[in-house]
Amino acid sequence: MEGKMEGMTPEEKPARDSEGGPAESGTGASPAADPKPGSKANKPHTKNEAVGPRFLVSSSPHIHDGQTVGGIMKLVIIALLPATLFSIYIFGLSAMRVIVISVASAVVFEMLSQRIMKRPVRVRDYSAALTGLLLALNLPPSSSWWICVVGAGVAILLG
Secondary structure, eight states: OHHHHTTSOTTTSOOBOTTSSBOOOTTSSOGGGOSOTTSGGGSOOOTTSOOSOOOOOOOSOSSOOSOOHHHHHHHHHHHHHHHHHHHHHHHTHHHHHHHHHHHHHHHHHHHHHHHHTTOOOOGGGOHHHHHHHHHHHHSOTTOOHHHHHHHHHHHHHHO
16 A cells, blocks of 8 residues: 555545554544544544644743843852852952952953954843853962953853
């Protein structure tokens, strides 16, 4: 039977169930025993006819609650404040130096990269500041200033 169906269009091919066999009608009766020969059930489906439920496919986010990127970044920075303040308390001004240099250089690299690419400067969404803060919290407090700057540059330009 497969050889007969090769030249047929998808609309002309008989429906198949999940096992590959012909699909059965929902009533349990054979197609020849259908009481209404001119009913819609006997006509093959066309492209414009709805076969089943239709789903809307869209890109993410699928559920939106009105939060902006800047708002989410602010919340993450606020969540990191206890760890940041505790690291300054434990390690002193050297930790604060690493944090300030990392955050400032990340923001500067973000501004420069957006201007070079001729895009609107979006430093106010706090994503660069969050990147710099995460970098600073991962670096030791004795890090050189150039390690903070190079790390922020790599994180912003490649990330």
